[in-house]
Amino acid sequence: MGEPEDQEREMFRQTLRRLVDREITPNVLEWERAGRIPRDLFSRLGELGFLGVRLSPEYGGAGRDFRYTATMVRELVRCGSIGVPVSILAHAEFATKVIDRSGTPEQKREFLGPAITGERVGALGVTEPGAGSDVAAIATRAARDGGDYVVSGSKTFITNATTCDWVTTAVRTGEPGHGGISILLIPADAPGFVRGRRLEKLGTHASDTGELSFEECRVPARNLLGPEGGGFRLIMEGFAGERLVLAVMCGAQMREMWEKARGYGLERQAFGRPILGFQAWRHRLADALATIEAAEALTERALDLSVRGERCEKEISMAKLFAAEAMVGIAHDCAQIFGGYGYMEEVPITRLYRDSLAFSIGAGTSEIMREIIAREAGLLPRTEGR
Numbered sequence: 001m002g003e004p005e006d007q008e009r010e011m012f013r014q015t016l017r018r019l020v021d022r023e024i025t026p027n028v029l030e031w032e033r034a035g036r037i038p039r040d041l042f043s044r045l046g047e048l049g050f051l052g053v054r055l056s057p058e059y060g061g062a063g064r065d066f067r068y069t070a071t072m073v074r075e076l077v078r079c080g081s082i083g084v085p086v087s088i089l090a091h092a093e094f095a096t097k098v099i100d101r102s103g104t105p106e107q108k109r110e111f112l113g114p115a116i117t118g119e120r121v122g123a124l125g126v127t128e129p130g131a132g133s134d135v136a137a138i139a140t141r142a143a144r145d146g147g148d149y150v151v152s153g154s155k156t157f158i159t160n161a162t163t164c165d166w167v168t169t170a171v172r173t174g175e176p177g178h179g180g181i182s183i184l185l186i187p188a189d190a191p192g193f194v195r196g197r198r199l200e201k202l203g204t205h206a207s208d209t210g211e212l213s214f215e216e217c218r219v220p221a222r223n224l225l226g227p228e229g230g231g232f233r234l235i236m237e238g239f240a241g242e243r244l245v246l247a248v249m250c251g252a253q254m255r256e257m258w259e260k261a262r263g264y265g266l267e268r269q270a271f272g273r274p275i276l277g278f279q280a281w282r283h284r285l286a287d288a289l290a291t292i293e294a295a296e297a298l299t300e301r302a303l304d305l306s307v308r309g310e311r312c313e314k315e316i317s318m319a320k321l322f323a324a325e326a327m328v329g330i331a332h333d334c335a336q337i338f339g340g341y342g343y344m345e346e347v348p349i350t351r352l353y354r355d356s357l358a359f360s361i362g363a364g365t366s367e368i369m370r371e372i373i374a375r376e377a378g379l380l381p382r383t384e385g386r
């Protein structure tokens with residue numbers, strides 16, 4: 001038997017696995033078509049304690065470390081529709097962890113408590129039509145007016161945008177550049193909060209991704225998260241967690257695709273033998289397995305450093321970069337072995353294939369990962385001025 005923590009995590013895994021098998025996987029086709037997961041799923045996950053895994057016990061969270069989040073991600077990926085974990089994690093980690101870290105007790109009571117039960121759903125709003133990778137260039141302005149902030153601007157590509165109850169929003173409260181950025185918790189029922197289109201995407205169809213705009217939207221000043229002008233640092237700290245989540249998700253998705261390819265390759269016959277009877281295919285899947293294990297090892301290293309509270313921006317960026325880039329090739333190979341079936345909507349590998357393409361973009365593109373690795377590894381000449 002392993003350590004008590006391992007046994008507890010194993011029980012956590014088994015409970016979630018049962019939920020995924022019985023209540024999620026059978027519904028994913030319907031949710032893919034609907035372009036979102038149902039609100040009931042958030043309530044159900046909240047009821048079972050899966051929405052506050054890393055959040056404070058005072059507000060209903062489980063106060064666990066990132067290993068539990070990783071276990072949760074791996075189990076959710078097994079449902080075969082990556083939009084499902086993306087939507088859940090955007091709420092349960094990306095929008096909320098920063099409140100847990102930096103919120104006042106009042107903010108935690110108002111936003112965290114109902115988020116952990118699944119009563120209210122959150123989103124993280126950083127990206128704008130004119131600024132994505134360059135977070136310091138965001139233009140959504142929040143001007144102080146008495147006891148309120150008045151917010152004007154727009155956000156795009158926001159996960160949970162059309163269904164959320166509030167948004168952890170990056171706004172500009174000061175001068176241009178990163179020093180003028182703050183975070184405001186904006187309720188969806190604030191006057192001037194306008195939901196835009198739900199965006200149709202190449203993949204991750206079960207996650208709702210959309211636009212938001214703020215038309216002189218009034219938000220009480222008490223909803224400012226952390227110090228005014230301190231938002232950029234909070235966003236960057238949050239990104240590390242998001243990137244680690246995505247690296248874990250990539251590893252789990254690659255495993256899922258590989259297992260499906262292996263199963264099909266052992267069964268499907270051509271020229272009187274299973275497809276894996278051809279050495280070309282055995283070698284292709286052997287290469288894929290070596291790559292998957294390399295990706296998992298990098299992620300495990302980053303995860304370990306993160307859990308121990310050590311500096312690991314470089315390791316997280318390497319894990320996400322490697323896994324996201326590797327996944328596209330692995331997805332192609334794993335779909336190719338299915339022949340024509342690998343191009344049919346009803347076959348899960350098709351969905352996983354197109355879902356694999358979002359990971360080199362979300363939570364920081366591969367190019368930005370390379371920039372971080374370069375900076376952390378001392379590759380930036382002084383003349384670059386960063």
Ligand SMILES: Cc1cc2nc3c(=O)[nH]c(=O)nc-3n(C[C@H](O)[C@H](O)[C@H](O)COP(=O)(O)OP(=O)(O)OC[C@H]3O[C@@H](n4cnc5c(N)ncnc54)[C@H](O)[C@@H]3O)c2cc1C
Pocket residue numbers: 090123124125126127130131132133134156157158159160204209358361362363364365366367368371
């Ligand atoms: C499915 C999905 C869900 C998302 N969910 C959310 C969400 O919930 N909340 C949220 O705030 N955002 C979300 N995003 C947005 C995502 O974070 C951004 O798309 C991403 O950060 C890139 O920004 P951009 O799209 O504006 O691209 P840009 O920043 O305009 O980049 C365009 C291209 O230029 C490259 N580039 C930019 N800067 C450099 C550089 N310095 N060196 C080299 N190349 C560079 C990029 O890598 C990219 O290839 C989501 C995106 C997707 C696809």
